[in-house]
Amino acid sequence: MTKTAKASSQKIKAIAGLVLLGGTVTLSACSTAAEEVPANTQSPQSSTSDSSNDSANNTQTSAYQDGSYTASGNYRTPGGIEQISVTVDLSDGVITAVSVTGEPQAPESVQYQGQFSSGISDAVVGQSIDELSVDRVAGSSLTSGGFNEAITEIKEQAQG
């Protein structure tokens, strides 16, 4: 009866390759975003993963490198365990777009996830990623844990 239920596990895929003066590039081996894009929601914005296209003149002023980052996590819905993929575009430490997509694993969840991915996206655009650091969330969804952990991973990844 005692169950420590961890609501999410994560895997990270860095879609953006970055080149810094004197820095290193991290590219993930399985780089195609297509694996994670389901049919019913918008596809994440991504910059090219080919390092040769990125200008070597990029200078960074914030602790977080510009680019597009995706992290995924699992979360619990009434219908079962689903997968959520969060893609965040960073420019100068500021989130310029957030996209959340999911991979329904049970047919009942399709409608449910559709409600998350569409919706008012203005609330977060313009907030520095550090301002999402809260101690916890008051909300009635069952997915907050998955999202917060995905964002933590994105932060770690973006700090390179």
Next chain:
Amino acid sequence: MARLEFEAIGTSWVIRSANELPQALRREVFELIIEFDQLWSRFRADSMVSALARASGAASASASLTPSAAKDAAAMLSCYLELSKATGGRISPLIGQSLSALGYDRDFAELSPSAELNMAAKPAITDWADSLTLTGTQLQQSAPALIDIGALGKGLLVDRVFELLAEVPGELLVDAGADQRFRELPARIALEHPLDITKAVGVVLSPASGAIAASATNRRRWGAGKYHHIIDGLSGAPVQEYLASWVGAESAMRADALATALFFPGGAELAEEWSRHEQIWWLRMTSSGSLEWSHSFAALTGAELFVDGWNND
């Protein structure tokens, strides 16, 4: 800090404490939750409320409670009386059959939420105080109906778990997601956006001790989005005017109760009345996405709302 996570009664719980809770105390917490469910869950055929529903069909029915269960019943029923009076009968504990009539007749985990449904709304028993009474440790139900304590039951349970841990030193948080009770733990808390749960509509700097409840119509939706679990007892149909509410109060039961009331006419007035005697703040979102908030929320230090015109400095 120690963190205990578990799943119980369809909810993810987190208990944070300064030190790890001893094994015996953890067991008491789980037993408390299970016993509560065994009394009050309308999804269990063997629960007290199910037995009362069956027996009250033919004649008046009654159940014998333990002293502590009677104390819970008394607290809940008296709070329900206030909620009913304030909302003109829209909130009622005898509302279980109205939820079932719309299709929410089993544990939500067993529903197929995307299945299209066309159900006939069934009004609740709104004048329930004559039909559901507590005398000492006897709970009597004289009308055929099914009790559902969803308007404030989870909040009460969070309070009881919190009280069970009264002797545990230091900071403490009992977090059942939408219902939280805490002490010695000031915190920045994001208020989850009901339409996009990756976002927050605002942030509140919660005082070190108290409770917060969040309620939203997206939490339990079925019938391919047509129905949700916050229903108006007068019509038996889901409310349409509001999408979400957030409340800060001194106990989780009262926060939960007010969070429900705010979906109905009379809810804001009730909040006003309660705030004469205790610290209360609240917000709610209308169905068009706009936010309404209490004066007390505006006066909170460190409160932020991500809306035009709110000064977040």
